[in-house]
Amino acid sequence: xxxxxxxxxxxxxxxxxxxxxxxxxxxxxxxxxxxxxxxxxxxxxxxxxxxxxxxxxxxxxxxxxxxxxxxxxxxxxxxxxxxxxxxxxxxxxxxxxxxxxxxxxxxxxxxxxxxxxxxxxxxxxxxxxxxxxxxxxxxxxxxxxxxxxxxxxxxxxxxxxxxxxxxxxxxxxxxxxxxxxxxxxxxxxxxxxxxxxxxxxxxxxxxxxxxxxxxxxxxxxxxxxxxxxxxxxxxxxxxxxxxxxxxxxxxxxxxxxxxxxxxxxxxxxxxxxxxxxxxxxxx
Amino acid sequence: xxxxxxxxxxxxxxxxxxxxxxxxxxxxxxxxxxxxxxxxxxxxxxxxxxxxxxxxxxxxxxxxxxxxxxx
Amino acid sequence: xxxxxxxxxxxxxxxxxxxxxxxxxxxxxxxxxxxxxxxxxxxxxxxxxxxxxxxxxxxxxxxxxxxxxxxxxxxxxxxxxxxxxxxxxxxxxxxxxxxxxxxxxxxxxxxxxxxxxxxxxxxxxxxxxxxxxxxxxxxxxxxxxxxxxxxxxxxxxxxxxxxxxxxxxxxxxxxxxxxxxxxxxxxxxxxxxxxxxxxxxxxxxxxxxxxxxxxxxxxxxxxxxxxxxxxxxxxxxxxxxxxxxxxxxxxxxxxxxxxxxxxxxxxxxxxxxxxxxxxxxxxxxxxxxxxxxxxxxxxxxxxxxxxxxxxxxxxxxxxxxxxxxxxxxxxxxxxxxxxxxxxxxxxxxxxxxxxxxxxxxxxxxxxxxxxxxxxxxxxxxxxxxx
Numbered sequence: 076x077x078x079x080x081x082x083x084x085x086x087x088x089x090x091x092x093x094x095x096x097x098x099x100x101x102x103x104x105x106x107x108x109x110x111x112x113x114x115x116x117x118x119x120x121x122x123x124x125x126x127x128x129x130x131x132x133x134x135x136x137x138x139x140x141x142x143x144x145x146x147x148x149x150x151x152x153x154x155x156x157x158x159x160x161x162x163x164x165x166x167x168x169x170x171x172x173x174x175x176x177x178x179x180x181x182x183x184x185x186x187x188x189x190x191x192x193x194x195x196x197x198x199x200x201x202x203x204x205x206x207x208x209x210x211x212x213x214x215x216x217x218x219x220x221x222x223x224x225x226x227x228x229x230x231x232x233x234x235x236x237x238x239x240x241x242x243x244x245x246x247x248x249x250x251x252x253x254x255x256x257x258x259x260x261x262x263x264x265x266x267x268x269x270x271x272x273x274x275x276x277x278x279x280x281x282x283x284x285x286x287x288x289x290x291x292x293x294x295x296x297x298x299x300x301x302x303x304x305x306x307x308x309x310x311x312x313x314x315x316x317x318x319x320x321x322x323x324x325x326x327x328x329x330x331x332x333x334x335x336x337x338x339x340x341x342x343x344x345x346x347x348x349x350x351x352x353x354x355x356x357x358x
Numbered sequence: 359x360x361x362x363x364x365x366x367x368x369x370x371x372x373x374x375x376x377x378x379x380x381x382x383x384x385x386x387x388x389x390x391x392x393x394x395x396x397x398x399x400x401x402x403x404x405x406x407x408x409x410x411x412x413x414x415x416x417x418x419x420x421x422x423x424x425x426x427x428x429x
Numbered sequence: 430x431x432x433x434x435x436x437x438x439x440x441x442x443x444x445x446x447x448x449x450x451x452x453x454x455x456x457x458x459x460x461x462x463x464x465x466x467x468x469x470x471x472x473x474x475x476x477x478x479x480x481x482x483x484x485x486x487x488x489x490x491x492x493x494x495x496x497x498x499x500x501x502x503x504x505x506x507x508x509x510x511x512x513x514x515x516x517x518x519x520x521x522x523x524x525x526x527x528x529x530x531x532x533x534x535x536x537x538x539x540x541x542x543x544x545x546x547x548x549x550x551x552x553x554x555x556x557x558x559x560x561x562x563x564x565x566x567x568x569x570x571x572x573x574x575x576x577x578x579x580x581x582x583x584x585x586x587x588x589x590x591x592x593x594x595x596x597x598x599x600x601x602x603x604x605x606x607x608x609x610x611x612x613x614x615x616x617x618x619x620x621x622x623x624x625x626x627x628x629x630x631x632x633x634x635x636x637x638x639x640x641x642x643x644x645x646x647x648x649x650x651x652x653x654x655x656x657x658x659x660x661x662x663x664x665x666x667x668x669x670x671x672x673x674x675x676x677x678x679x680x681x682x683x684x685x686x687x688x689x690x691x692x693x694x695x696x697x698x699x700x701x702x703x704x705x706x707x708x709x710x711x712x713x714x715x716x717x718x719x720x721x722x723x724x725x726x727x728x729x730x731x732x733x734x735x736x737x738x739x740x741x742x743x744x745x746x747x748x749x750x751x752x753x754x755x756x757x758x759x760x761x762x763x764x765x766x767x768x769x770x771x772x773x774x775x776x777x778x779x780x781x782x783x784x785x786x787x788x789x790x791x792x793x794x795x796x797x798x799x800x801x802x803x804x805x806x807x808x809x810x811x812x813x814x815x
Contacts, residue, residue: 081417091667092369093413099373103412121652126495137656137667142649144498145658146491147521153455153488157495157503158649160479161453165499165650183491186484255409281373294378297410346479353474 086110086120088140095134097205099293101252101278105199106135108255108276109168112262116166123166126155128180131206131280132172132199149180152187152196159192163343166266169196173214174204177235181213184235188242188271192342195265195272198235201280209283216325220287235275240333245270245341247333251277251300254329264331270341277304304329361403362419363395369415376407376416385416433610438602439506441573441609442532443468445580446504448617451530452478453501455492457485457511460544461600462534465506486511490518494527498657500622500648502584506532509551510541513558519593520559521659523682526636526644528587528622530580532596534603537790546790547600549712549763555595556741562679564686566693567595567741569712573607579738585620586693590686591643597740599763601713601792622648629653634664642685687742695738696747700726704733706806707751708785709772710761711737714793718761721798732802740768748775757781757809761798764788781809 087110096102113123123141127133129148136143146154151169159167176184176198187194203221204210211221211228214235218227239247246268250258258276265272279285279296290296305313305321307330313321363384372391377383382400385393385407393416395401403420436444443465446454454473456466470480478501483489486507493503507515512533522529535551537543555567566586570579576598583594623645627633635655636644644664647653660668661675669675686693700722701707710718715736722734735751737744748771751758757780760769769784776782785801787793 084414087414093371093415096412098371099375100412103414104410107414120654122650124499124649137658140654142654143656144495144649145656145660146494147517147659150487150491150518153483153491154495154498156481156483156488157453157455157492157497157501158499159495160481160492161496161499161501162650182484183488186488252410252412292378293373293412294375297375297379346474350474350477350479353471354477 083107083110083114086113086140087138091138094138096131097282099279099281100131101201101280101297102132102135102199104252104255105197105258105276105278106138108258108262109135109170109197110139111259112266113168115259115263116266118166118266122164123168124158125168125170126151126158127170128172128175129206130172130175130204131201132170133175135170149175149178149183151175152180152183152194155194156187156190156192159194160343160346163193167194168266169194171196171198173198173200173202173212173235177213177233177238185238185242188239188244188273190342191243191245191270191339193269193271195262196274197262198273198275199278200235200275201278201284203280203284205280205283209287219284221284236273236332239273243271244273244333245335245339246272246331248273248331249275249277249327249329251304251329252279253297253300254304257329261331268334270335270339303327306330307332360421361401362421363398363401364417365393365395366415367392369413371413373412375410375412379406379410381406431611431613433608435606436573436609437464438573438576438598438605439464439534440468441577442506442580442596442598443472444611445577446530446584447472447476448577448614449581449584450502450619451504451584452476453493453496453503454478454505455481455483455489455496455503456505457483457489457507459486459508459511461536461603462506462508462532464603465532465534469504486514487518490515490531493529494518494522497527497529498649500650502528502588502622504530504532504584506534508534508536509538512551512554516558516560520561520563522593523559523563524659524661525657526591526646527593528591529593530583530587530596531593532598534598534600536600537788543790545600547713547763547792548788549599549714550765550767550788551597552740552762552764552767555597562683564592564683565595565741566590566592566686566739567597568695568738569597569740570602570738571712571715571736572602573605574609575738576602577609577611581617585618588620588622589643590689591623591646592686595741597712599713601716605713625651625653635666636662637664638681638685642681642688690742691746693739694742694744694747696744697736697738699734699736701733701735703731705731705755706757706759706802707733707735707755708759708761708798708802709735709737709748709768711740711768714761714763717793717795718798720795721802724795725799725802730802730806743771743775745775748772749777749779752776752779755780757783757805759783759785759798759802759805761785761793761801763792781805783808
């Protein structure tokens with residue numbers, strides 16, 4: 076029955092669905108979490124802009140019924156910076172992937188965190204380059220098989236949440252495609268937080284990652300996320316030894332990992348002061 | 359039947375996530391690669407299938423009389 | 430009229446941008462263009478506009494494209510190495526039809542080259558730097574005052590054709606100081622941002638071409654829910670993998686500009702009446718060429734100067750007409766020979782075309798060009814090369 080269509084469905088361009096992602100891809104779950112977070116925040120389709128880079132994740136913008144911008148590989152954050160500074164009243168959400176954000180766009184990611192423009196950046200981390208057929212990304216785990224690491228990856232991955240926090244992001248959170256409501260909540264909190272918010276969503280890529288790494292079933296990949304994600308409060312209660320064991324077992328914390336204690340001035344607000352000083356209103 | 363399950367066939371890619379997370383084995387992927395309801399009467403309308411469907415292809419609603427019965 | 434002011438070329442560029450309505454500038458420091466960014470940082474917030482110094486050249490280009498889509502008139506300035514880095518996004522702006530002005534104050538290359546020394550070696554990169562088939566508009570001013578006017582023209586063309594426009598400066602003009610009198614704001618013509626002519630209900634399609642083949646793309650935040658991509662797309666803005674759409678959109682991107690090329694191509698002639706020989710030049714080098722031609726005229730040689738303000742699209746018609754009239758053309762450019770190839774192509778063998786090039790960190794002296802004019806005249810008169 077058409078009436079069963081959920082309220083969040085109005086945020087999709089119905090004529091563009093079904094999306095192009097492979098069967099069982101986690102990107103669809105993360106995209107739904109974003110529109111549900113937008114709904115929760117009360118943002119409208121007219122005052123929200125979705126900006127994406129290039130890659131599987133970044134095809135999301137085409138399905139979302141807002142003003143949407145599918146930029147060049149790695150460059151979503153600079154484009155979003157321009158939009159937000161030009162029109163501060165618009166809510167700007169960036170959708171990016173692990174290759175887009177952390178490899179080719181790594182410098183923009185770091186400086187986006189530092190500059191603290193009021194953006195919500197959602198990373199769809201599937202640990203692989205899916206669009207080009209399964210090459211290793213900066214998030215491919217050590218030993219992980221990809222078309223460019225046929226004998227297992229020897230490149231150490233990094234933790235984008237640690238990076239975001241160190242570079243100055245004022246809100247940093249992580250969730251997974253198994254924890255859908257939690258993911259929605261993390262994104263909504265990021266949207267509510269003024270300044271540069273970063274949310275890593277771990278999503279499964281059964282086609283390009285799972286099949287090469289003994290996890291061909293999408294449901295199995297989701298169960299792996301369920302078993303390895305530990306809620307932040309529980310993670311914090313772990314003693315040193317236990318935490319070490321968890322890390323060796325590839326377990327990781329999910330939740331709000333960092334939030335600036337005192338609300339720092341975001342770039343837009345700070346630049347308003349620049350304008351006032353330039354115009355001689357304030358000394 | 360305690361619930362109404364709606365499947366948007368055009369969107370379903372038969373990934374099987376909904377069937378795998380169904381606690382009552384209500385769903386199964388058909389030979390045509392689409393999800394189908396095989397034991398509708400066992401559905402408890404928990405919504406696990408809808409929650410993780412990456413393709414927005416399955417929706418489950420509690421039937422009104424059921425809601426009344428549990429109230 | 431305003432009072433005359435002593436002003437640098439780069440400063441005139443910044444002032445021109447403000448006069449043209451630029452309200453967003455993103456940049457990254459690089460000699461010899463940096464003064465433009467510094468001026469914009471100072472001037473823009475006074476006007477309520479915004480300046481942002483980005484983390485690299487690519488980010489600066491990305492930021493201006495985002496701001497342009499959100500309704501701002503935008504500019505970014507750089508030099509050769511930075512210009513190379515921006516190439517991918519220049520092509521993005523061509524394909525996605527985003528108005529923007531990019532200033533390239535040229536210096537000696539390749540690579541880091543000779544950072545503060547003058548050169549005109551980016552002429553071909555301006556035209557062909559980004560990948561794929563694309564048109565290009567580039568203006569190369571020769572004086573401080575013309576830099577001001579050309580910046581306004583560049584902003585207007587960017588808005589009118591919804592395309593990137595390159596202001597191709599060189600270190601000579603960028604760092605030149607001259608006394609200039611700027612026009613009053615009311616004397617300046619501004620091309621406003623194009624607006625949709627239909628509502629969504631009336632079937633608005635953001636990339637549907639208007640009668641001039643340019644689409645009236647809505648700005649973000651106007652409620653049109655448009656999609657913008659660097660993938661080849663149809664009038665709806667969504668990517669399409671069709672041969673027909675690919676062919677027609679690439680053709681339209683070229684035609685929207687080439688159809689107006691007579692309006693866009695600006696050239697100036699000096700001492701050209703009855704001239705038997707001509708020097709063709711552009712930018713800062715044209716100043717020296719002017720001096721050389723004037724000196725040769727005083728010595729009784731029938732030579733004139735054709736100066737190209739618009740370097741792209743190339744002045745094919747003007748050069749073809751010139752080649753019919755004169756016996757020989759000398760192309761004076763501060764590089765190993767770039768424009769000379771275009772002039773030869775456009776001249777179509779109707780007259781001799783010789784290069785007067787230089788690439789040793791120094792701008793031309795008039796005597797150097799005069800010597801090359803004499804050499805060309807000698808060759809042609811001997812019948813050797815005509």
